Amino acid sequence: MNDEINYTNNPLHGLGLQELLTQIVDHYGFELLYAYLNINCFKTNPSIESSVKFLKKTEWAREKVEVFYLYKFKNLPRVSSEQFELPPRKRIVPEGQTPREPVELSFEDAERVREKQAQKAAEHGKTKRYGNGKSDGYSRR
Structure with a gap:
């Protein structure tokens, strides 16, 4: 019951996907959304x-858009690692944290973000495939 009260402090609470998308498209446009997402x-x-039709069927994409919105x-402000594990609509926004003006975004910044993500993905692929990078999968005794 207490959690339900806290969810009302989340800007996504009671906001339909169509209205959410309309707000961010009106502000940023489809091109910039594609560049970032x-x-x-x-x-x-x-x-x-x-877009609404696709996002309703595709949970990972919908959550990506909701995170962008928030x-x-x-x-x-970014959430704690504990809250980060929750889907965006279930995150609790602490009292006193209120929405601010939208972040100014650019295509150049979107490119930097994509490069960073590609680098992280490449590093993650190495560590995932070979464990922590320190072991070849065989135990040494």
């Missing part, structure tokens, strides 16, 4: 209706 529904013949459009 790399979701094809924002690139190929984008429309609010087709931390870029609403410009909320």
Whole structure:
């Protein structure tokens, strides 16, 4: 019961996907959304209706858009690692944290973000495939 009260402090509480998408598209446009989120529904013949349809069927993409809404459009401070594990709609925004002006975004910054993500993915792929990078998978006794 207490958690339900806290959820009302989340800007996503009671906000439909169509309204959320309309707000961020009106502010940033489809091109910039695609540059930051790399979701094809924002690139190929984008429309609010087709994007909503896709996002409703695709949980990972919807959560990516919701995170963008919270931390870029609403410009909320980043959450604790405990809250980060929760889906965006279940995160609790602490009392006193209120939405601010949307973050100013650029295509140049989007490119830097993508390069950083690609680098992290490459590093993650190495460590995932070979454990922590210190072991070849065989125990040495």
